[in-house]
Amino acid sequence: MARHKSPYLARCEFCEQGLLRFMQCDRCRAVAGVCDECELVWSDVRAVCSDPKLKSSSAFPRCPACGATDGIAIRLNRTQIIRAGLQDCIRGESE
Numbered sequence: 001m002a003r004h005k006s007p008y009l010a011r012c013e014f015c016e017q018g019l020l021r022f023m024q025c026d027r028c029r030a031v032a033g034v035c036d037e038c039e040l041v042w043s044d045v046r047a048v049c050s051d052p053k054l055k056s057s058s059a060f061p062r063c064p065a066c067g068a069t070d071g072i073a074i075r076l077n078r079t080q081i082i083r084a085g086l087q088d089c090i091r092g093e094s095e
């Protein structure tokens, strides 16, 4: 099965392995940055894309906006990121 490329907003400065993905909360629809390796979560996508050394807000899958412990569930594709007005935070795409 072909794997789809998905956009990322920064390289993770904490584990230095992962990429921060655009993820959305299934409950409150907040968009957060989530590392695909260490699973730290940043609530402010714009802030962490301009400063990847920012302290993380919570750990996946807890939503930093509404506090739902299983909230962060949806990985956004490029179209959804553009719709959310965050296209200027896309740094690249990878599998």
Ligand SMILES: [Zn+2]
Pocket: 012, 013, 014, 015, 016, 017, 018, 019, 035, 036, 037, 038, 039, 040
């Ligand atoms: Zn990480």
Ligand SMILES: [Zn+2]
Pocket: 025, 026, 027, 028, 029, 030, 063, 064, 065, 066, 067, 068, 071
């Ligand atoms: Zn939420």
